[in-house]
Amino acid sequence: MVIRKAVIPAAGLGTRFLPATKAVPKEMLPVVDTPAIQFVVEEAVAAGLTDVLMVTGRSKRALEDHFDRVWELEATLEAKGDTDKLRKVQESTHLGDVHYVRQGDPKGLGHAVLVAAEHVGNEPFAVLLGDDLIDPRDPLLRQMVEVQQREGGSVVALMEVPHDQISLYGCAAVTGDGDVVKINALVEKPPADEAPSDLAIIGRYVLSPTVFSVLRETPPGRGGEIQLTDALQTLIAMEPVHGVVFRGRRYDTGDRLDYLKTVVRLASEREDLGPPLLAWLREWLPQQ
Numbered sequence: 180m181v182i183r184k185a186v187i188p189a190a191g192l193g194t195r196f197l198p199a200t201k202a203v204p205k206e207m208l209p210v211v212d213t214p215a216i217q218f219v220v221e222e223a224v225a226a227g228l229t230d231v232l233m234v235t236g237r238s239k240r241a242l243e244d245h246f247d248r249v250w251e252l253e254a255t256l257e258a259k260g261d262t263d264k265l266r267k268v269q270e271s272t273h274l275g276d277v278h279y280v281r282q283g284d285p286k287g288l289g290h291a292v293l294v295a296a297e298h299v300g301n302e303p304f305a306v307l308l309g310d311d312l313i314d315p316r317d318p319l320l321r322q323m324v325e326v327q328q329r330e331g332g333s334v335v336a337l338m339e340v341p342h343d344q345i346s347l348y349g350c351a352a353v354t355g356d357g358d359v360v361k362i363n364a365l366v367e368k369p370p371a372d373e374a375p376s377d378l379a380i381i382g383r384y385v386l387s388p389t390v391f392s393v394l395r396e397t398p399p400g401r402g403g404e405i406q407l408t409d410a411l412q413t414l415i416a417m418e419p420v421h422g423v424v425f426r427g428r429r430y431d432t433g434d435r436l437d438y439l440k441t442v443v444r445l446a447s448e449r450e451d452l453g454p455p456l457l458a459w460l461r462e463w464l465p466q467q
């Protein structure tokens with residue numbers, strides 16, 4: 180069955196970014212000059228997913244407004260003849276068909292996916308975490324969609340991380356050592372000495388709708404939250420779950436240090452900002 184729908188959970192509390200996230204979802208924090216979530220929606224659309232459902236929580240207005248028209252701003256820019264800025268404002272409006280659903284209580288990523296059940300219906304769908312960016316030069320989602328179409332079941336994105344960091348992620352036990360592996364078990368944030376591998380789950384999934392019935396039966400796990408990883412572990416006994424091992428560029432904008440690195444890195448690569456930023460960094464760094 181062709182995959183058309185993408186679910187983007189963006190209802191987390193974002194406590195690592197307080198106080199910035201008191202009134203603004205962390206997914207709206209700018210990466211240079213573009214909110215992180217816009218890159219995520221662009222990625223979904225580039226992978227052929229035209230129906231985007233955003234799972235929102237508190238302060239959802241900023242998210243909705245970003246993907247809506249802003250008449251007065253557009254009219255002002257148009258009157259000034261500032262077509263460059265007008266194009267920037269309109270870009271996010273014309274991306275795709277964006278829908279919204281409220282999570283209510285942020286009871287975990289698994290719960291956020293479950294509230295998408297009615298919108299998704301009985302077809303496979305993609306999940307893209309709203310604070311996890313994949314560089315468009317290293318397309319991952321399209322490959323995951325292809326694997327799902329070929330193998331059926333569900334597909335999870337994996338990335339090899341340093342051994343001492345695996346306890347920060349969901350971890351996969353796999354068979355195979357290529358780019359596409361069979362997943363035998365998944366465990367959420369295991370202590371490093373109990374981790375079955377250094378393959379971490381990153382924020383991209385292509386899931387079969389069976390996951391919804393499993394999530395309904397999944398009790399709260401680690402941190403009292405309904406964990407998507409726990410539901411996928413149950414799913415493994417019911418249908419194939421594959422992993423696509425990603426070796427490209429990924430930016431975790433939900434973590435403060437990684438967020439800062441992302442902004443510096445992507446700004447450095449831009450034609451308008453890169454040369455002056457790098458020149459300043461070269462001058463400033465030796466003084467530190």
Ligand code: UTP
Nearest residue numbers: 188189190191192193194195285286287291309
């Ligand atoms: P995180 O665990 O990174 O989000 O969830 P968080 O809880 O907001 O972050 P901190 O630790 O407090 O800073 C990963 C993704 O899942 C979404 C988040 O918005 C983020 O995009 N999420 C998480 C939900 O939509 N609902 C939830 O209940 C939990």
